[in-house]
Amino acid sequence: MALQLETEPKHAEEDAPSPRRTGAQLLWEALVREGVEVVFGYPGGAIMPAYDAMPAYPIRHVLVRHEQGASHMADGYARASGKVGVAVATSGPGATNLVTGIATAMLDSSPVVCITGQVASPGLGTDAFQEIDTTGITLPITKHNYLVTKAADIPATIREAFHVARSGRPGPVLVDITKDAQQAAVESVQLSPPHRPRNGKRRSVRTEMLDKAAELIDGAKRPVILAGHGVMMAGATRALRELAERSDIPVAQTLLGLGGFPATHPLSLGMMGMHGEAWVNFAVQQSDLLVALGMRFDDRVTGNTKTFAVGAKKIHAEIDPSEIDKTVKVDVALVGDVAVTLEELLSRVKPRDRGPWRKHIAGLKGEAAVRDIVSLPDDGRLYAAHVMHDLWRLTKGNALVVTDVGQHQMWEAQYYRHDHPRKLITSGGLGTMGFALPAAMGARFAFPDDEIWVIAGDGGFQMTAAELSTCAQEGLKLNVAVINNGYLGMVRQWQQFFYGGRYIATPLKSPDFVKLAEAHGLCGLRVDRRADLPNAVEKARAERGTVIIDFRVEAEDSVYPMVPAAADLHDMIRRPSPIEETPYDS
Amino acid sequence: MTPERTSHTFIVLVEDLPGALNRVVSLFRRRVVNIDSLTVGRTERSGVSRITLVVRADANAARLLEANLYKLVDVIEVRDVTAEPVVVREMAFVKLGAQFRGEVMQMCDVFRARVVDLGPASITVESTGSQDKIDGLIEALKPFGIVELVRTGAVAIARGPISPEVQT
Numbered sequence: 178m179a180l181q182l183e184t185e186p187k188h189a190e191e192d193a194p195s196p197r198r199t200g201a202q203l204l205w206e207a208l209v210r211e212g213v214e215v216v217f218g219y220p221g222g223a224i225m226p227a228y229d230a231m232p233a234y235p236i237r238h239v240l241v242r243h244e245q246g247a248s249h250m251a252d253g254y255a256r257a258s259g260k261v262g263v264a265v266a267t268s269g270p271g272a273t274n275l276v277t278g279i280a281t282a283m284l285d286s287s288p289v290v291c292i293t294g295q296v297a298s299p300g301l302g303t304d305a306f307q308e309i310d311t312t313g314i315t316l317p318i319t320k321h322n323y324l325v326t327k328a329a330d331i332p333a334t335i336r337e338a339f340h341v342a343r344s345g346r347p348g349p350v351l352v353d354i355t356k357d358a359q360q361a362a363v364e365s366v367q368l369s370p371p372h373r374p375r376n377g378k379r380r381s382v383r384t385e386m387l388d389k390a391a392e393l394i395d396g397a398k399r400p401v402i403l404a405g406h407g408v409m410m411a412g413a414t415r416a417l418r419e420l421a422e423r424s425d426i427p428v429a430q431t432l433l434g435l436g437g438f439p440a441t442h443p444l445s446l447g448m449m450g451m452h453g454e455a456w457v458n459f460a461v462q463q464s465d466l467l468v469a470l471g472m473r474f475d476d477r478v479t480g481n482t483k484t485f486a487v488g489a490k491k492i493h494a495e496i497d498p499s500e501i502d503k504t505v506k507v508d509v510a511l512v513g514d515v516a517v518t519l520e521e522l523l524s525r526v527k528p529r530d531r532g533p534w535r536k537h538i539a540g541l542k543g544e545a546a547v548r549d550i551v552s553l554p555d556d557g558r559l560y561a562a563h564v565m566h567d568l569w570r571l572t573k574g575n576a577l578v579v580t581d582v583g584q585h586q587m588w589e590a591q592y593y594r595h596d597h598p599r600k601l602i603t604s605g606g607l608g609t610m611g612f613a614l615p616a617a618m619g620a621r622f623a624f625p626d627d628e629i630w631v632i633a634g635d636g637g638f639q640m641t642a643a644e645l646s647t648c649a650q651e652g653l654k655l656n657v658a659v660i661n662n663g664y665l666g667m668v669r670q671w672q673q674f675f676y677g678g679r680y681i682a683t684p685l686k687s688p689d690f691v692k693l694a695e696a697h698g699l700c701g702l703r704v705d706r707r708a709d710l711p712n713a714v715e716k717a718r719a720e721r722g723t724v725i726i727d728f729r730v731e732a733e734d735s736v737y738p739m740v741p742a743a744a745d746l747h748d749m750i751r752r753p754s755p756i757e758e759t760p761y762d763s
Numbered sequence: 764m765t766p767e768r769t770s771h772t773f774i775v776l777v778e779d780l781p782g783a784l785n786r787v788v789s790l791f792r793r794r795v796v797n798i799d800s801l802t803v804g805r806t807e808r809s810g811v812s813r814i815t816l817v818v819r820a821d822a823n824a825a826r827l828l829e830a831n832l833y834k835l836v837d838v839i840e841v842r843d844v845t846a847e848p849v850v851v852r853e854m855a856f857v858k859l860g861a862q863f864r865g866e867v868m869q870m871c872d873v874f875r876a877r878v879v880d881l882g883p884a885s886i887t888v889e890s891t892g893s894q895d896k897i898d899g900l901i902e903a904l905k906p907f908g909i910v911e912l913v914r915t916g917a918v919a920i921a922r923g924p925i926s927p928e929v930q931t
Contacts, residue, residue, distance in 0.1 A: 317789060
């Protein structure tokens with residue numbers, strides 16, 4: 178966490194004698210001390226004392242339309258900035274509405290702190306109005322949570338909460354504060370540096386393991402690096418590139434790992450897994466060594482673990498020991514900060530040239546290119562893949578892209594080539610539809626001037642579309658591409674492949690997205706031919722406020738290749754080749 | 764071929780805070796691991812509780828459970844003492860009807876159990892020992908009509924001078 182350590186605030190200059198302050202004041206003071214500049218929230222009875230005290234502090238509040246939006250915005254802010262994002266909500270329904278966003282942050286290791294109001298402490302456990310067991314509900318979806326019933330405990334709890342959220346493998350933390358704790362006034366509070374989380378038996382990576390790993394890397398003929406989210410979180414992208422180049426090892430990436438290694442680099446393979454390109458999955462399956470860095474062998478990455486890269490030795494560098502041997506048995510485990518591990522490996526591995534292996538993979542690529550939709554001639558229809566490819570070209574690959582969940586998410590991952598870290602934000606682990614719009618709004622606060630594109634399907638977009646009015650109220654500039662195919666496309670695709678083509682509950686009627694934009698005082702555009710795309714994108718970029726482009730894409734297109742759930746990674750459903758004309762029909 | 768599941772005994776030191784036990788137990792519940800026995804109590808250090816927890820798991824699952832326990836912020840120290848030299852004891856009370864009190868008291872002598880309550884209608888026996896010993900006592904007492912039975916679950920301590928470190 179080298180990068181993040183630098184942003185940790187200094188805990189030095191406190192405890193000057195001061196008058197009595199309320200718990201609410203102590204809360205905002207503590208947030209300011211942690212460097213918080215913006216919070217995303219929604220007021221309500223049990224958090225009103227905190228809201229009442231807020232204006233005295235230099236923190237911007239963004240009023241969301243639904244608390245799920247608040248937790249996604251905090252998450253988006255955290256992923257874009259590498260700092261801790263903060264969401265605020267009231268007790269009961271306010272807290273339960275945060276839950277989806279908290280779980281999303283948990284599964285993707287995003288540092289978020291949620292502050293929730295709770296009924297006054299005498300009401301705890303009495304089914305008081307809007308009382309619910311918030312810490313109980315969020316226990317399995319937070320890295321840690323707290324119930325605070327005393328004003329004096331607030332400063333130390335907030336300090337520890339931030340420390341827990343950003344240390345080690347980051348994650349969400351929730352602090353539930355009773356109304357009476359917010360209201361009570363106390364003398365100045367002594368603060369000491371947080372002593373938790375403990376380092377425990379924090380093992381530093383053992384020398385003999387590093388030697389063993391370097392020996393395997395040097396000796397491998399067909400190695401592949403599998404780079405995950407952890408590479409970016411550890412600030413190890415440069416070290417990854419050095420290792421790949423010195424050892425001449427192709428790099429495959431997980432969905433959340435995209436951007437951790439430049440997509441346009443000759444050694445970049447692209448995304449692996451369920452919707453990874455065929456050559457990537459073949460390369461993984463044919464490899465004799467996998468060097469897994471900051472990733473967790475998710476089932477969407479491995480397919481059937483019994484047949485996953487059976488001919489390969491496996492090295493696993495990972496900060497979380499509970500990920501070692503969880504789904505895939507590895508030969509060498511390097512538990513610790515991936516950046517440190519990579520530096521250690523760099524000092525050990527020898528320069529290599531693996532020309533034959535690279536040539537072999539290039540051959541696999543050539544075969545797949547025939548089936549690539551980008552190679553298809555423009556037949557007048559608008560394909561989502563074309564939209565992604567053209568967006569990538571028009572933005573020169575430099576936009577911060579925030580995707581939702583479904584077909585468009587996979588097309589984006591395949592066709593928008595990310596060269597820089599933290600430029601793709603997406604819900605990977607939990608797969609949360611409705612994530613993109615609010616997450617992008619949060620990211621906007623981390624990067625006020627970057628070009629940001631939200632890419633969402635017509636289904637997911639409608640899950641949190643209410644946040645458009647937040648966008649309008651806060652004057653946030655986003656470009657929103659709705660990939661509109663009139664279906665819950667990914668489910669429709671599964672129905673086509675695995676459920677006899679019975680499209681049950683997937684055809685989707687949507688509002689007129691252009692009018693929806695206009696109803697919010699925003700600009701709306703529609704594109705149904707590829708030729709009209711550049712113009713619309715240009716218009717959107719020129720517009721001061723948020724713009725929605727309704728891309729009316731091919732309704733029954735599917736994401737290829739596809740590894741069916743739990744199938745072997747090399748057993749892919751391929752896009753029907755325009756030359757062979759062998760449509761998939763089983 | 765499924766790996767062999769054996770009994771694993773964990774010693775877990777946690778902060779003596781509301782919810783700490785819940786976090787530990789929830790971790791097993793989520794993975795559909797049934798807890799065979801669980802004991803919790805205070806320790807020589809104020810603010811530190813000690814949990815002895817027995818589950819059936821294969822070796823890799825047990826290692827992952829240990830690694831996941833470590834991730835809990837309230838957890839101070841975890842040891843899987845299954846393969847270590849430890850003393851493991853459990854305690855039980857067995858209540859029986861009074862009609863066979865002579866035989867029951869004889870049995871108590873054999874198993875080194877103690878009678879802790881004796882009345883005109885009932886006799887209550889206390890026994891401390893390994894799980895096997897308690898199982899044996901219960902089997903031996905069954906023919907005399909067990910009315911009520913309560914067992915504490917195992918507590919474990921390492922032999923010799925070494926103890927789990929408490930870092931603060």
